[in-house]
Amino acid sequence: MSARRFLLLLCISIPFAASASLGQQSRFRVLAFYSDTTEPDHIQFAKDAVKFLSERAANEHFTFDATSKWEDLNDERLKGYQLVIWLNESPSKAEQRSAFQRYIEQGGTWLGFHAAAYNDKNTNWPWFVEFLGGAVFSINSWPPLPARVEIDDQTHFVMTGIPRQFESPANEWYIWQPSPRVNQNVRILATLDPSNYPIGFKDVLTSGDLPVVWTNTKYRMLYMNMGHGDKIFTSTIQNRLIDNAVIWLGTGAAPETPVEGSGIRINAHGIVLDSQTGKFYAVNPSKDTVTVLDRNGHFVSRIPVGKEPVSLASNPDTNRVYVANSGSGNVSVVDGHTDKVIATVAVGDLPYTIAVNRPANKVYVSRTFSDITVIIDGKTDTPTTIKAGIGDAVAAESLDNATYMTSFESLHLTVFDGKNDRTAKIETPNHMWAIAGSPARNKVYAVSVGNSNVTVIDGTSHATRTVSTGESPCAVAVDYSSGKAFVANFVSNNVTVIDGASDSVVGTMSVGPKPQAIAVDSNNHKVYVVSTHERTVTVLDGTKNSVLGTVKVEKWPFAIAVNSQTHLAAVLSLDGDLTLIDGTTMATSSPVPPRD
Numbered sequence: 001m002s003a004r005r006f007l008l009l010l011c012i013s014i015p016f017a018a019s020a021s022l023g024q025q026s027r028f029r030v031l032a033f034y035s036d037t038t039e040p041d042h043i044q045f046a047k048d049a050v051k052f053l054s055e056r057a058a059n060e061h062f063t064f065d066a067t068s069k070w071e072d073l074n075d076e077r078l079k080g081y082q083l084v085i086w087l088n089e090s091p092s093k094a095e096q097r098s099a100f101q102r103y104i105e106q107g108g109t110w111l112g113f114h115a116a117a118y119n120d121k122n123t124n125w126p127w128f129v130e131f132l133g134g135a136v137f138s139i140n141s142w143p144p145l146p147a148r149v150e151i152d153d154q155t156h157f158v159m160t161g162i163p164r165q166f167e168s169p170a171n172e173w174y175i176w177q178p179s180p181r182v183n184q185n186v187r188i189l190a191t192l193d194p195s196n197y198p199i200g201f202k203d204v205l206t207s208g209d210l211p212v213v214w215t216n217t218k219y220r221m222l223y224m225n226m227g228h229g230d231k232i233f234t235s236t237i238q239n240r241l242i243d244n245a246v247i248w249l250g251t252g253a254a255p256e257t258p259v260e261g262s263g264i265r266i267n268a269h270g271i272v273l274d275s276q277t278g279k280f281y282a283v284n285p286s287k288d289t290v291t292v293l294d295r296n297g298h299f300v301s302r303i304p305v306g307k308e309p310v311s312l313a314s315n316p317d318t319n320r321v322y323v324a325n326s327g328s329g330n331v332s333v334v335d336g337h338t339d340k341v342i343a344t345v346a347v348g349d350l351p352y353t354i355a356v357n358r359p360a361n362k363v364y365v366s367r368t369f370s371d372i373t374v375i376i377d378g379k380t381d382t383p384t385t386i387k388a389g390i391g392d393a394v395a396a397e398s399l400d401n402a403t404y405m406t407s408f409e410s411l412h413l414t415v416f417d418g419k420n421d422r423t424a425k426i427e428t429p430n431h432m433w434a435i436a437g438s439p440a441r442n443k444v445y446a447v448s449v450g451n452s453n454v455t456v457i458d459g460t461s462h463a464t465r466t467v468s469t470g471e472s473p474c475a476v477a478v479d480y481s482s483g484k485a486f487v488a489n490f491v492s493n494n495v496t497v498i499d500g501a502s503d504s505v506v507g508t509m510s511v512g513p514k515p516q517a518i519a520v521d522s523n524n525h526k527v528y529v530v531s532t533h534e535r536t537v538t539v540l541d542g543t544k545n546s547v548l549g550t551v552k553v554e555k556w557p558f559a560i561a562v563n564s565q566t567h568l569a570a571v572l573s574l575d576g577d578l579t580l581i582d583g584t585t586m587a588t589s590s591p592v593p594p595r596d
């Protein structure tokens with residue numbers, strides 16, 4: 001869950017407490033605790049888990065009770081339960097913690113999912129960290145994505161009937177530091193397969209040991225990393241694993257070298273084209289710089305900016321480029337003539353996505369874990385803040401003097417009117433990830449990675465229409481001349497083509513595996529689709545809906561921008577390196593002189 005738990009605690013209460021009883025003799029009794037005031041996707045998981053476990057209780061003849069009252073974590077209430085489950089949180093009160101400790105020390109068993117084991121320097125519960133095998137939360141992937149899980153120990157009861165590898169549904173994956181694997185008492189049962197790396201669209205895990213199911217053999221306990229969102233119970237294999245865990249705990253049925261995990265936070269707009277000068281600007285988060293290429297792709301300069309730059313936006317009218325620096329909480333303003341930073345604007349912690357409204361000459365900046373949007377006046381470089389109620393916005397796009405911002409967990413997107421800074425909300429599905437505007441049609445396309453559809457918004461009336469895509473759409477681009485929208489589908493490995501006039505799907509094209517970035521050359525109608533995973537870019541003919549070819553990229557390609565005058569595509573890799581693709585010959589080249 002990471003610090004995501006601190007954003008927007010929606011004041012909703014979902015009555016899904018359950019008590020399943022049965023006709024036959026109960027084999028054992030289970031009490032599950034959950035919070036209904038935590039992060040929405042953790043509440044959703046708890047709701048699904050209560051339903052799943054209630055059904056299993058009926059079939060497997062055990063008693064299952066669930067409660068959101070953590071004060072029930074006391075000696076009296078725990079009596080008679082063989083298994084305590086924490087679905088989405090851990091107790092924060094001292095008396096609840098000590099009651100749990102007594103319960104475990106007297107032979108009780110525990111099953112914890114996902115955020116139940118989250119702990120950091122503020123948790124202040126050393127016994128619990130020891131209980132977990134020493135695991136301390138370090139970093140996470142974001143947003144939730146499916147991943148291949150490898151079983152370490154097929155001999156364990158919990159792995160009965162589980163194949164050596166399986167595809168685990170969309171989840172937020174945690175890396176622990178220290179990893180429980182270094183603890184001699186810990187038996188790791190399953191691990192995220194390293195072939196998943198890099199994984200994430202925003203918080204990208206690039207390497208590291210990521211145990212997902214383990215037990216500390218000093219106790220009767222099992223932890224599973226799964227537990228974020230509404231997809232967890234969609235895998236029959238994983239359901240079997242959860243089933244096995246409950247039965248194992250309910251019925252009572254070698255140290256390795258630690259590998260540090262690594263990750264990076266970046267944005268699909270880590271590279272932009274300034275349409276006036278034709279120059280490319282690309283962030284290099286590890287070097288705290290922005291790389292500039294000229295219209296022909298030649299290296300121009302490397303501009304020192306703030307710490308950990310993640311995203312960029314340009315205003316061709318004023319020839320300014322804005323750089324959101326996640327690590328230093330500010331925005332660097334770059335003069336596009338001299339390529340020098342001419343101002344640095346403090347915007348608060350963790351700026352993430354950035355968009356320019358050209359007619360209003362305003363810059364909109366979202367911040368991770370925050371519902372504060374910062375608006376920078378392009379004339380004076382003065383920031384103002386607005387609490388628009390859009391937590392952790394991940395994508396923004398401007399069209400017709402309005403800026404549209406989406407967030408992952410909201411059931412709406414927010415529109416900022418550039419004339420008066422008024423905001424409006426447009427109802428959408430949740431789990432929005434990317435957005436693109438079509439100026440010619442005054443439409444906005446916002447894709448929901450969690451719902452496999454795109455919401456088409458009329459820029460004037462704000463009327464919406466939902467169009468089905470492939471599975472887990474995560475990137476969208478519009479051909480400004482044909483008006484077609486192209487949507488990259490992460491799970492189904494293809495691109496959905498939507499007609500700009502009718503909003504109907506007019507084609508589907510297969511691309512490289514796990515596509516996660518897309519760009520269109522509106523002059524020759526070529527579409528570039530980035531597979532970070534395979535390290536390729538698939539080039540499509542957007543007119544004939546056919547595949548023209550696949551281009552290899554040395555490093556992990558992540559973000560892409562195209563100059564439709566020179567037909568050059570520039571691909572930004574996770575390590576900050578750039579690769580150019582000549583759209584006419586499909587030849588690749590590297591624009592940057594030897595690395596310093």
Ligand code: ZN
Nearest residue numbers: 001115172228
């Ligand atoms: Zn989570």
